Amino acid sequence: MPQTPHNTSSVEKKSVPKLNWLSRHRGIPLTEKIFFIQNLHVMVRTGISLAAALRTLAEQTSHKRFRAVLTDIYGRVEKGTPFARALSAHPNIFPDLMVSMIESGELSGKLDEVLKHVTEQLKKDHELVSKVRGAMLYPAIIVIAMGGIGTAMMVFVIPKLLTIFTEFNAELPLPTRVLIAASNFTTRHGLLLALLAILLIAGARYGIKKTERGKQFFHGLLLRLPLFGGIIKKVNLARISRTFSSLLTTDIPIVQTALITSKTIANIHYRAALIDLSEKLKKGAPVSQVLSAYPHLFPPVVSQLARVGEESGSLDHVLGELASFYEEDVDQIMKNLPSIIEPLLILILGAGVGAMAVAIIMPMYSLTQTI
Template sequence: MAVNLQYKKDSDKSKSTNKSDLSFDLIIKKINLYLNKFSGVPLREKLFFIQHLGIMLKAGISMSTAINTLSQESENKYFKKILIDIANSVTKGTSLSASLKPYSHIFGELFISMIDAGELSGKLEEVLAQLYIQLKKQHELISKVKGAMTYPAVIIVAMMGIGTFMLVFVVPKITSMFADFNAELPLPTKILISVSNTLVTHGLIVLFILILFIFMIVKILKTYKGKYYMQALLLKTPIFSSIIKKINLAKFARTISSLLKTDIMIIKTFKITGNVMGNLHYRKALMDMAEKIKKGGQINEVIKNYPKLFPPIVVQMVTIGEQTGELDNILLELAEFYENEVDQTMNNLPSIIEPILILFLGCAVGAMAVAIVMPMYSITTAIS
């Protein structure tokens, strides 16, 4: 009897442990899922999905089976769950585009609209191929921009770090000797000592203010107005203006071309393109264009109203495309032209920015050197 009681206790204890382990595992899974959800779905995952879905459909595999198979291949747990949900929805008879709509925040309007058009036209495999190229080019463009901007960013951060180190540790030791001579210090030296003393004595406060300032700037830039005015400023900045325009024109041309190939109506095409544009000025322009086209305006005439965003070459190419009925192909060529332009610009960007950074660094070092040398020269002259 005692043995049975002991066995029962051990069994209950084991069950309790198993339950706690299961609940802990469940919590961990939920946390991981939340983190994956928070971080979003990488573009490479979507590219893999589109490419292989097209291949599998072409091979005669059913939609639900293909999506289920691809869900098992996904490394992103959040995306895996989404694909399983989509596969289940498709199995129940829902179209792929309708199954994707609950996840529009993941796939985007362009993605869903093109899939919808592909299903309606019976050209889903072709549309998937176009969509793959579209997203791949977009990914390459973003990667090139990020890659080109990494070098200047690293240099700027390094410069700031070295400058702070000099002001906190080096300058106080050099300038401390000036106090012994009670000499009248020049203005540059006074400014340098003042900045150095502020960083030494109130470094944490300065750091806090700096972090708060950055936080506020980021917060402002997330608002519509903040983003709008910042983008307006960048569109007027000499170096960045050209890059931003080329990137947006490449995206505009390729997106319109891809959508036109799927037989989506031109008005909807412009609206979808407007929604996928990251730059608010281009987005607003395209939305306005859609309304004007709806009222009977010609595309080339409508685009002419935005000369600051769309250069004459775009207007000419669109005009030719409309006249020949080959607008989708003409825009594709235009997209490739601007993508090549962006590629060349990104390759040359470090060599353009490097002299500016060196000049800025030279000025900063020179100013610091002058601020230190001037009083030393005065003291030496006074002693001699």
């Protein structure tokens, strides 16, 4: 049962150990939050009071900032603040999804069951993100290595060859002249190029993160990318379906469910569609009808299954199955992605090295003919 809130702000503030600036602005790893919720579920299920469980977990965690946060939450709960409200005091750590599910559990008296659902949700999110990051790590390393090797060749190797060609007054073919011109420009204006690259990256990041037009353009571009666009859509659909299912399972109203789900999605186009869904659900529109108005974001199978779930009264179960389908699909794609990208990267690397080799060998061959 929820506890009666008290005005305990002064006590609660004292319960938080002082942290330096860096600690305050450092994120809490998702694994820490999973460990916390999972252990809290076990302790509450075995009959340990919520306050005692929070105190124990706060003492056990080795993460300095998270220990301070849990100590603060324990102090609030000990003084009568509902658990969900105590969590909501730290919105950068505990998102609306988690707070709303736990609030529902407190109101219904099923906190232990809801904590189990929250644990499953966090684990699914962690698995999804880990698979995507893991699959993209190898291609990213190859691209960085290619850039580093190319820059080293331009700055250190090509200028030495240029000296040799100059000594012999050799007539250089077009590919060699282009390579030498690029090398000279890189050597002379390397600092300017680096500064320009930094400014472009910083400007792009600002435009993407801070401006609505920049977000719309970039997020739309991501969804249209060959190969990767389809993967990004499936990742978003998996997360939306899983979150929607988890919230409905804990008896959160569907209008609120759509709104909370929108806050868990980074892509601005999916977020706008979910906000629109929330508004139209208030007017009585079915989920399937609203989703079908966004065929570029939600494939027909999503709206069709949503209609089946609505008609059968098991929308949470149907969306859970849909989430599992997309999660398995993404998992399979992530496993196969390196084998798809690797040959492409090798071809690009081979073409670059081959072009550079031809540009170097052609004048050397001419020199041997002259000698």
